[in-house]
Amino acid sequence: MSTPATTPLTAGTRRLIPLNHALPWIIAAVCLFILPYVFDSRSALTIMNQMAITIVFALSYNMLLGQGGMLSFGHAVYMGLGGFFCMHLLNWVEAGLWLPLPLLPVFGGLFGLFFAFLIGSFSTRRAGTVFAMISLGVGELVAACSVIIVIFFGGEEGISGDRTMGPEVLGWDFGPQEQVYYLTALWLLIAALGMFLYSRTPIGRVANAVRDNEERAEFLGYSQRHVRWMSFMASGFFAGIAGALFAINFEILTEENLNLTTSGSILLVTFLGGVGFFVGPIIGAIVFTLLQTVLSLYTEIWALYLGILFVATVMFFPGGLAGLLAMHVLPWKLGKIGHLVVPYAKMLIPALAFVLSAAAVLEILFHKRHAGLGDHEMNLYGITFDSHGAMPLITVLAIAAVSLFAIVKLAPGLKAAWDDATHMGGHHG
Amino acid sequence: MKSVKKLMLGVAVAGLTATASFADTIKIAFIDPLSGPFASTGTNGLHQYQFAADAVVNENGGVLGGMNFEIVPFDNKISPKESLIQLQVAIDQGIRFIAQGNSSGVANALTDAIAKHNSRNPDDRVLFLNYAAVDPALTNDKCNFWHFRFDANADIKMDALTDVIAQNDGIKKIYVIGQDYSFGKAVAAAAVGMLGAKRPDIEIVGNELHPIGKVKDFTPYARKIVASGADAMITGNWGSDMVGLGKAVIENGFEGPIYTYYAAGSGITAAIGESGKGRIRLIAEGQINPPVSDEASAMYKAYKAKHPDGNIDQPRIFNVIGMLAKAIEGAGTADDVVAVAKQLEGMEYQSIWGSKLFMRPQDHQLIQDMHIQVHTDEGVEFDYDGSGFGVVRESTVSMASMDIATTCNMERP
Amino acid sequence: MSLFIVNILDGLVTGLLLFMLCSGLTLIFSMMGVLNFAHASFYMLGAYFAYQISLFSGFWLGLIVAPIAVGVIGALIERYGLRRVHKYGHVPELIFTFGLALLIEEAVQFFWGKSQQAYEAPEALDFAAFQIAGNTFPAYKLFMIFVAMGLFLVLLYILTKTRVGMTIQAALSYPETVQNLGHNVPMVFMGVFGVGTAMAGLAGVIAGPVLGTFPGMAFLLGSIVFVTIVIGGLGSLWGALIASLLIGWIQTFAATYNVRMEDILTSLGFTKPEPIWDSAWQDLWTLTLPQIGPILPYLLMVIVLVVRPQGLFGKRET
Structure with missing residues (x-):
């Protein structure tokens, strides 16, 4: 048993956590409720909102990629169009339409569904490359339209509105970030539960069958095209909800909500988290948002780290972060998870040293190349030094080399421990 | 999890x-x-x-x-x-x-x-x-x-720019081109309106918008501009759209002045280089060459000492x-x-x-004062992008558009 | 009329440049089933390598060395990256190349910074070859045409007259059979990937001075390369050539001829609402052909795929 996910796309609804029980959902709800008491600054709330939106979006994307086997390069279209429509709705609310803000995501979802219905009618006829390329083409077309059709999309500056203009709900006008957080969290739960339940329905399960073997599904009497179309519409619906939540949080939608960069990054998020598991996209969305928002405060070359992380994930852990966690389910069930603690702890030190020193090498080289002349002073991990001197570079290179050596030396021990932990039987099985 | x-x-x-x-x-x-x-x-x-x-x-x-x-x-x-x-x-x-x-x-x-x-x-x-x-x-x-x-703002810059163009009797035909978004449209509208008021005899031989950041090769646009017989062109392009347009127009035989908003610094000056000498003009605030004072000169030198590849x-x-x-x-x-x-x-x-x-x-x-500056390597005390080329002031409109109308209706706390 | 001839020539330059990228990409796809998302990134690497070399020894050495360097990097990536991912299936492979594209862009910024680089055409070619009604045609563009044509002829020769080429051609049509015949398919894969990326690198070397050498250059060209080979038909070299030229000309002519929706609508008997900025149809009335020029290839691709999923000249379905 090496990796459980040698073909990461073959198990869309595998479970890391028993989601068909109520307990995980209740725990999640309680966590979502408590979080603002732990992190109460507005920026933390904004980042958590951003995470929640990305989670809904990534989960809806995984309905296509993970559960339906459809690779889309234009999923931002459905989130964006849902969001744009909601922004117009908000402006109509400001003009006098009666609509409580918490209901807005329903309409965003319906609008996303409507467009998924239209575009899916021709794009889902085939799977594979044809579907991927049509999604790319449609994505590019809609993004280009957003600059041309100014009356709906507002051109390059987008359209904005004010979320506080609707009727108050329970005394909330949704001005403060905290109120918006609870609204977003509520919809996160609803949407996640909805998507989970969808995957349990017969139509959701048939989507897996079509993904794995189109012909067999046809023989069983399911039109593969209709199944794909249904998944596509369901996915469009939840993407539209994510768009509505975006409209509520940021009160502005622009071309970037539709373009290929956004579509590409949700692919990245989903794959990073792991397409084979329901919770994969959730983990991916959290990690990605943190990397993008927090890491970029500390280093200019955050996108380089992100690229390395992503490529390394595809190469070494195609099951994504969730796949990595799932590998430990077996040792857990065998009651041998404890056997891994010591080898992991041993490995942790050189691994951490290697990552930090390798990053330091990059940072020093980058500083040397791009900082202003005479700006030799550099601060890394709280240490200030001269980036142009040879010593710092030699030091971190030496640390990197030593830690790499240690990793190589420790690897067989870890592998033995792993084999032991994943096999039944006694200590020396 | x-x-x-x-x-x-x-x-x-x-x-x-x-x-x-x-x-x-x-x-x-x-x-x-x-x-x-x-x-x-x-x-x-x-x-x-x-x-x-x-x-x-x-x-x-x-x-x-x-x-x-x-x-x-x-x-x-x-x-x-x-x-x-x-x-x-x-x-x-x-x-x-x-x-x-x-x-x-x-x-x-x-x-x-x-x-x-x-x-x-x-x-x-x-x-x-x-x-x-x-x-x-x-x-x-x-x-x-x-x-x-x-x-x-774009209107003020165009006001100053058209003041200068209006004094140039050699210009009879002008081509206006820009990026297809709010700013590009604002530049085009201002150019057409203000030229019409100041020099009704100037013919706008082209007025068009191209998609922003999506044009890989500006050659077809350059062909059109040359074929239109324009004496001068105006563009609000920036970034790689500016470099691409400027280089293509010059390479393909356009002879007249090119009036721009953003054709300087950030690698653009170096990328245009020799080909745009005496041709590319820039409407901007702040005079770099020749330096206005010893103090300004010292300031720029200090900046250069810190960022030799950088520009003010x-x-x-x-x-x-x-x-x-x-x-x-x-x-x-x-x-x-x-x-x-x-x-x-x-x-x-x-x-x-x-x-x-x-x-x-x-x-x-x-x-503030607006200056028309020309891209050149002569009389440049402080160049851009370390390229030897820079911008030199040609003419100035002082306190440009001091009384320009505004629709602003500001609420004060 | 003279403008028309100039446009034909300009479109030819764009189309042939596109073909230099598409030919490598379609070879890679046909052999390995991988849509290489990072293909345009190798094009960018070619331009940057050539720029770096040109700082020391001028343009011509870069013309030779840069594509080789790019090809070697491509082959190494195939050997140590793509081959590893191959066993997981095509989607992870595609996602791998997608990540690679991001990584290469970041790496380029890491080394060369974010500004446009002053990578210039050689001075020997810095003159006007000829002039048509005031429009000059730079000698460098003639040079580009010759290089692209030369590459196409060499490719054609290798594919039709040499043993290696026969194997590749056979693999284009019958990948499984060739494998069963005992050819060293992994080695062929690595070779094809290396050569394909080297051709993209060569395209970058000669396009860099004209289209600009900056970190966004790959992204700007990336998806259009896909669109071209999909329209032409995946796996068809002739299809790639024809689609490249078609898109080159579409883009050139769409940018040149200012067909306005206003004229079309008026000739159809509609009256323009006044004032136009107050009308719900303002965007339709002010639409022009140059505005939508860059998205025409995408529109064409969607239509082609819906009507004929194997592309214009493709034989087998994707």
Whole structure:
């Protein structure tokens, strides 16, 4: 048993956590409720909102990629169009339409569904490359339209509105970030539960069958095209909800909500988290948002780290972060998870040293190349030094080399421990 | 999974609090692209801000009896969404002054968000120092009390530019081309309207918009411009769209002057190089060549010593810092932004780059001298991009558009 | 009329440049079933390598060395990256190349910064070859045409006259059979990937001075390359050539001829609402052909895929 996910796309609804029980959902709800008491600054709330939106979006994307086997390069279209429509709705609310803000995501979802219905009618006829390329083409077309059709999309500056203009709900006008957080969290739960339940329905399960073997599904009497179309519409619906939540949080939608960069990054998020598991996209969305928002405060070359992380994930852990966690389910069930603690702890030190020193090498080289002349002073991990001197570079290179050596030396021990932990039987099985 | 979530949020919050504010400096958030395709402009701007803060304020004893300015960079990846997130992070760090300039789209998002934030959170209001976004709407229909623009807007620049063109009797036909979005459209509308009023005999032989950032090869556009027989062309293009258009037009045989808004610095001067010599003209504030004074010359030399590959291609950044410092001194506080804003309104200030400055109180648009500058390597004391080429002042419209009308109807706190 | 001839020539330059990228990409796809998302990134690497070399020794050495360097990097990536991912299936492979594209862009920024680089055409070619009604045709563009044509002829020769080429051609049509015949398929894969990326690198070397050498250059061209080979038909070299030229000309002519929706609508008997900025149809009335020029290839691709999923000249379905 090496990796459980040698073909990461073959198990869309595998479970890391028993989601068909109520307990995980209740725990999640309680966590979502408590979080603002732990992190109460507005920026933390904004980042958590951003995470929640990305989670809904990534989960809806995984309905296509993970559960339906459809690779889309234009999923931002459905989130964006849902969001744009909601922004117009908000402006109509400001003009006098009666609509409580918490209901807005329903309409965003319906609008996303409507467009998924239209575009899916021709794009889902085939799977594979044809579907991927049509999604790319449609994505590019809609993004280009957003600059041309100014009356709906507002051109390059987008359209904005004010979320506080609707009727108050329970005394909330949704001005403060905290109120918006609870609204977003509520919809996160609803949407996640909805998507989970969808995957349990017969139509959701048939989507897996079509993904794995189109012909067999046809023989069983399911039109593969209709199944794909249904998944596509369901996915469009939840993407539209994510768009509505975006409209509520940021009160502005622009071309970037539709373009290929956004579509590409949700692919990245989903794959990073792991397409084979329901919770994969959730983990991916959290990690990605943190990397993008927090890491970029500390280093200019955050996108380089992100690229390395992503490529390394595809190469070494195609099951994504969730796949990595799932590998430990077996040792857990065998009651041998404890056997891994010591080898992991041993490995942790050189691994951490290697990552930090390798990053330091990059940072020093980058500083040397791009900082202003005479700006030799550099601060890394709280240490200030001269980036142009040879010593710092030699030091971190030496640390990197030593830690790499240690990793190589420790690897067989870890592998033995792993084999032991994943096999039944006694200590020396 | 939960533990992962917890761990990650723990990391996030550690991150957010580790940079928490210290009260001994006055912080200015610089929210502009520091990664991605427009990063060179953003990084250049950041260097100018950091240098200006040191040279104008910190090395002269700071403000309010010794408080220094500190520029805190935030990378918005030129995305409105990221800008709004970074704005929240900046506000949470106790920052009260937000500087941004690249892209009117982002500026629109920020000015809107800041107005909403200030009305929802009266206790920690912030000011928006817009140093480069020139969409006229920002000081007209979309103006608000918290927004101050230190660059001349697109209409003001076109007003000055057409004044100069109107005096050139050799120009009979003009081609107007720009990027297909709000700013490109504003430039085109202003060009057509103002030329029609000042020189009705000039024929607009072409007026078109091309998709922004999507044109790989400008040759077909260049062909059209040459074939139209235009004597001169006007463009508001920036970034790689400017380089591509400028090079293609010159390469394919266009002979006349090319009037631009943004054809200098950030690698553009070096990329255009010899081919655009004496041809590319630029309407901008702030005179670099010849230096207006020994002080300006010394300032530029000091900057070059620090950033030999860099340029002072946005001299107005020094005005932002200088005027903000003066306003904070005048208000006697850096925490009450309403008092600082009231000081900025109507402020007169002498720029180190040789112009009188006046912040119009009715729309918060800075009024200043506008210069037509030419791209050349002759008489260039300070070149751009280390290329030997730079811009030299040709003519000046002083206090351009002092009385230009505004539709701004500002609500004051 | 003279403008028309100039446009034909300009479109030819664009189309042939596109073909230099598409030919490599379609070879890689046909052999390995991988849509290489990072293909345009190798094009960018070619331009940057050539720029770096030109700083020391001028343009011509870069013309030779840069594509080889790019090809070697491509082959190494195939050997140590793509081959590893191959066993997981095609989607992870595609996602791998997608990540690679991001990584290469970041790496380029890491080394060369974010500004446009002053990579220039050689001075020997810096003159006007000829002139048509005031429009000059730079000698460098003639040079580009010759290089692209030369590459096409060499490729054609290798594919039709040499043993290696026969194997590749056979693999284009019958990948499984060739494998069963005992050819060293992994070695062929690595070779094809290396050569394909080297051709993209060569395209970058000669396009860099004209289209600009900056970190966004790959992204700007990336998806259009896909669109071209999909329209032409995946796996068809002739299809790639024809689609490249077609798109080159579409883009050139769409940018040149200012067909306005206003004229079309008026001739159809509609009256323009006044004032136009108050009308719900303002965007339709002010639409022009140059505005939508860059998205025409995408529109064409969607239509082609819906009507004929194997592309214009493709034989087997994707």
